[in-house]
Amino acid sequence: MRSHLLNETTAELYRRSVTEGVERVAAKLASTQRPHTGISVDELAPVVNGIDLDRPLEDPAAVLDELEEVYLRDAVYFHHPRYLGHLNCPVVIPAVLGEAVLSAVNSSLDTWDQSIGGTLIERRLIDWTAARIGLGPDADGIFTSGGSQSNFHSLLLARDEACRKAMQAAERPLAKSEVLPRLRIFTSEASHFSVKKSAAMLGMGYEAVIAVPVDRNRRMDTSVLALELEECASEGLIPMAVVATAGTTDFGSIDPLPEIARLAAEHGTWMHVDAAYGCGLLVSPTRRHLLNGIEHADSVTVDYHKSFFQPVSSSAMLVRNRDTLKHATYHADYLNPRRMAEERIPNQVDKSIQTTRRFDALKLWMTLRTMGADGIGSLFDEVVDLAAAGWDIIDADPRYEVVVRPQISTLVFRYVPADDVRPDLVDEANLHARKALFASGEAVVAGTKVDGRQYLKFTLLNPQTTTADIAAVLDLLASHAEQYLGESLVHAS
Numbered sequence: 001m002r003s004h005l006l007n008e009t010t011a012e013l014y015r016r017s018v019t020e021g022v023e024r025v026a027a028k029l030a031s032t033q034r035p036h037t038g039i040s041v042d043e044l045a046p047v048v049n050g051i052d053l054d055r056p057l058e059d060p061a062a063v064l065d066e067l068e069e070v071y072l073r074d075a076v077y078f079h080h081p082r083y084l085g086h087l088n089c090p091v092v093i094p095a096v097l098g099e100a101v102l103s104a105v106n107s108s109l110d111t112w113d114q115s116i117g118g119t120l121i122e123r124r125l126i127d128w129t130a131a132r133i134g135l136g137p138d139a140d141g142i143f144t145s146g147g148s149q150s151n152f153h154s155l156l157l158a159r160d161e162a163c164r165k166a167m168q169a170a171e172r173p174l175a176k177s178e179v180l181p182r183l184r185i186f187t188s189e190a191s192h193f194s195v196k197k198s199a200a201m202l203g204m205g206y207e208a209v210i211a212v213p214v215d216r217n218r219r220m221d222t223s224v225l226a227l228e229l230e231e232c233a234s235e236g237l238i239p240m241a242v243v244a245t246a247g248t249t250d251f252g253s254i255d256p257l258p259e260i261a262r263l264a265a266e267h268g269t270w271m272h273v274d275a276a277y278g279c280g281l282l283v284s285p286t287r288r289h290l291l292n293g294i295e296h297a298d299s300v301t302v303d304y305h306k307s308f309f310q311p312v313s314s315s316a317m318l319v320r321n322r323d324t325l326k327h328a329t330y331h332a333d334y335l336n337p338r339r340m341a342e343e344r345i346p347n348q349v350d351k352s353i354q355t356t357r358r359f360d361a362l363k364l365w366m367t368l369r370t371m372g373a374d375g376i377g378s379l380f381d382e383v384v385d386l387a388a389a390g391w392d393i394i395d396a397d398p399r400y401e402v403v404v405r406p407q408i409s410t411l412v413f414r415y416v417p418a419d420d421v422r423p424d425l426v427d428e429a430n431l432h433a434r435k436a437l438f439a440s441g442e443a444v445v446a447g448t449k450v451d452g453r454q455y456l457k458f459t460l461l462n463p464q465t466t467t468a469d470i471a472a473v474l475d476l477l478a479s480h481a482e483q484y485l486g487e488s489l490v491h492a493s
């Protein structure tokens with residue numbers, strides 16, 4: 001069994017083994033005709049469950065053959081131009097190369113003595129991102145597993161800062177447990193659900209989150225935010241944080257960041273910007289201005305695995321003031337004793353809510369060193385341009401109605417039949433169209449609800465997708481919806 005260990009004696013096996021795996025994936029990528037095969041859970045589950053995990057195949061080639069059956073054949077391929085579903089991007093090759101390197105070397109970025117250069121590379125990328133945002137000289141941050149973790153971590157710091165300040169200002173000694181129920185988080189009703197989940201996990205409950213309505217363009221209505229903040233103060237509650245979204249998951253809308261920053265400052269409130277989706281604009285050669293105001297944030301979430309064309313996971317949270325990271329610091333004698341901090345040994349675990357942690361930063365490093373920031377940004381620009389063209393197509397199509405002109409790269413729309421049809425049936429037709437399209441494997445689109453009604457959604461992150469793809473997918477969706485309505489009307493009569 002030792003022959004399977006990656007070490008000085010097995011370098012050749014490693015090379016052959018990984019090369020064979022890469023060959024299989026390369027062949028797959030080169031021959032994939034559709035984003036997926038349309039297989040159902042009922043078809044695939046028995047294949048996966050039928051495998052006896054206590055009987056290894058031993059031969060790596062046989063394992064890869066089996067992998068074809070259980071995974072590769074039916075996987076959803078995000079690189080396919082007709083994958084228009086969720087916020088999954090096609091990935092760039094330098095990042096995939098980075099992934100191969102980081103898992104083979106297997107550094108863990110918790111302490112300096114487990115990572116060395118890895119720690120320094122991660123720190124450079126955090127500084128680079130913070131500078132792109134404009135967070136100032138005291139900024140810092142850490143790579144995380146994703147936007148949800150970045151939001152959670154940021155709100156944890158915001159919570160502990162709010163508690164610290166409230167306890168300091170109090171006339172009598174206050175316990176943290178007395179402060180917690182008074183904290184409120186303000187975010188738009190179009191923000192990501194991880195804001196609410198974070199509030200619950202931070203001991204404040206879903207109720208602590210005040211959903212601020214959005215305007216027609218699905219951006220936070222700051223006149224309501226102003227009123228809500230006033231009301232919060234007048235009720236003796238504490239505005240712990242305002243969470244602005246720079247690229248809402250559904251609409252790609254960007255909240256009015258300068259106005260939110262002004263209100264947050266006026267009320268002494270932490271401003272968090274969730275730029276999980278919109279962070280690609282940080283490197284856009286033409287659209288950086290869409291994020292103006294982000295430089296006022298106390299903390300920012302970026303998901304490189306959404307708009308920097310990085311493989312999952314690759315995300316970070318950044319803070320304006322590095323001191324606030326101390327709320328997640330714990331000095332363990334065996335790992336990162338306080339003495340090390342005094343000796344200025346850079347232990348990233350001091351800043352993270354994880355301990356053992358992947359060297360995800362390497363992927364972004366390889367990408368920047370190969371393509372440069374403008375290279376990534378111009379790819380992102382291409383999908384933003386595509387979305388604008390897609391809007392024109394859908395808007396001109398009498399079969400569809402489209403919600404908002406995109407600021408980034410999502411299009412939310414619904415099929416509307418020419419004849420008068422009951423609204424619930426229209427909802428069902430849209431739901432059906434999405435499901436039937438998925439089952440056909442010809443394209444993947446997403447769905448969402450707007451004002452209680454069922455909508456369809458294109459999330460465009462692939463520069464290879466063309467307006468012809470968009471038009472073709474619209475035709476497919478319409479024919480599924482028409483077929484469904486035709487059948488329902490026949491059944492009804």
Ligand SMILES: *Cc1c(COP(=O)(O)O)cnc(C)c1O
Nearest residue numbers: 146147148192247249274276277
């Ligand atoms: C995707 C997304 C998240 C969550 O990020 P994960 O990486 O999926 O955890 C948070 N906020 C917004 C606005 C998002 O689009």
